[in-house]
Amino acid sequence: MLKVEHISKSYGSLKAVDDLSFTVQDGEIFGLLGENGAGKTTTFRIIMGLLDADEGSVTLNGKKIDYSITDQIGFVTEERSLLLKMTVKEQLIFYGVLKGMSEEEVLKEMDHWLERFEIPDYKDRKIKELSKGNQQKIQFISAVLNHPKLLILDEPFTGLDPINVQLLKEAVWDLQKEGCSIIFSSHQMEHIELFCEKLVLLVHGKSILEGYVKDIKHDYAKKNILIQGDMKKSDLEKIDGVISVVKEPQDYQVKIKNDEVVPHVFEAIKKYKIRKFVVEEPTLNEIFIAKVGEANEK
Numbered sequence: 001m002l003k004v005e006h007i008s009k010s011y012g013s014l015k016a017v018d019d020l021s022f023t024v025q026d027g028e029i030f031g032l033l034g035e036n037g038a039g040k041t042t043t044f045r046i047i048m049g050l051l052d053a054d055e056g057s058v059t060l061n062g063k064k065i066d067y068s069i070t071d072q073i074g075f076v077t078e079e080r081s082l083l084l085k086m087t088v089k090e091q092l093i094f095y096g097v098l099k100g101m102s103e104e105e106v107l108k109e110m111d112h113w114l115e116r117f118e119i120p121d122y123k124d125r126k127i128k129e130l131s132k133g134n135q136q137k138i139q140f141i142s143a144v145l146n147h148p149k150l151l152i153l154d155e156p157f158t159g160l161d162p163i164n165v166q167l168l169k170e171a172v173w174d175l176q177k178e179g180c181s182i183i184f185s186s187h188q189m190e191h192i193e194l195f196c197e198k199l200v201l202l203v204h205g206k207s208i209l210e211g212y213v214k215d216i217k218h219d220y221a222k223k224n225i226l227i228q229g230d231m232k233k234s235d236l237e238k239i240d241g242v243i244s245v246v247k248e249p250q251d252y253q254v255k256i257k258n259d260e261v262v263p264h265v266f267e268a269i270k271k272y273k274i275r276k277f278v279v280e281e282p283t284l285n286e287i288f289i290a291k292v293g294e295a296n297e298k
């Protein structure tokens with residue numbers, strides 16, 4: 001289990017991380033969200049032991065993070081930490097041995113992963129000659145070669161086509177099943193929705209929203225109703241509690257203040273021919289935009 005307790009970090013007068021706490025259980029995928037400059041990379045660097053926090057502590061399975069346990073942390077970041085002049089095999093041996101594996105163990109894992117990522121013949125290719133997507137796969141393999149206890153994934157799908165995104169997703173789920181704690185950061189909310197049970201949302205280094213995704217969605221009162229039918233936009237707009245109505249080619253997207261508005265909407269339009277009426281949870285993307293907007297206005 002990863003435990004982050006009250007960490008803060010300033011660069012000069014700028015507070016990049018401000019009293020942040022969260023825990024990630026074994027086998028949990030945790031989302032660290034925030035706009036550009038919110039403090040995610042700084043948080044990752046503190047967790048990885050690359051940067052000292054001014055205050056607070058980080059422990060992995062009860063141990064303070066220092067050089068004795070950084071081998072148990074794998075990370076995939078946007079800046080690729082690849083050794084471009086090496087071959088795939090040389091790079092994996094380099095990182096594997098640094099993490100305390102024998103060469104034999106590295107080669108066994110390497111064959112498994114190259115096969116799994118559908119590049120079995122790539123071991124003798126130079127990293128610099130690989131496509132961006134294949135470099136990303138090698139970076140991922142370097143990070144998970146020794147079955148880390150904690151895996152940090154910062155925009156891990158950058159540069160991957162949909163087939164490779166799927167291969168990587170399945171690999172992440174398998175690591176989760178092994179009990180690996182995973183922190184995931186992405187600006188693509190559909191990936192966060194798919195992966196994370198729990199999340200924290202940072203604005204200027206401070207957590208403004210945290211908890212289980214299902215609770216966050218439930219507590220965010222605004223809902224959407226998707227309606228297909230013969231009414232006019234104005235019929236919907238005049239209903240009390242309706243925030244906005246967007247007409248799309250096939251249907252209306254109606255944003256409402258809360259659940260209690262649903263029967264009023266239904267009542268007001270039931271005289272029309274309705275082909276579809278679905279109440280939907282808000283998307284994480286919507287919640288992200290609304291919450292970050294509110295926090296920035298304060």
Ligand code: ATP
Nearest residue numbers: 011014015016034035036037038039040041042043
């Ligand atoms: P992004 O999504 O763009 O990667 P981020 O959430 O990872 O952003 P950080 O890189 O942690 O954000 O940056 C947080 C704040 O700290 C930003 O205002 C950034 O400009 C500042 N910052 C980061 N590193 C340094 C540094 N070495 N010196 C001074 N300021 C820094």
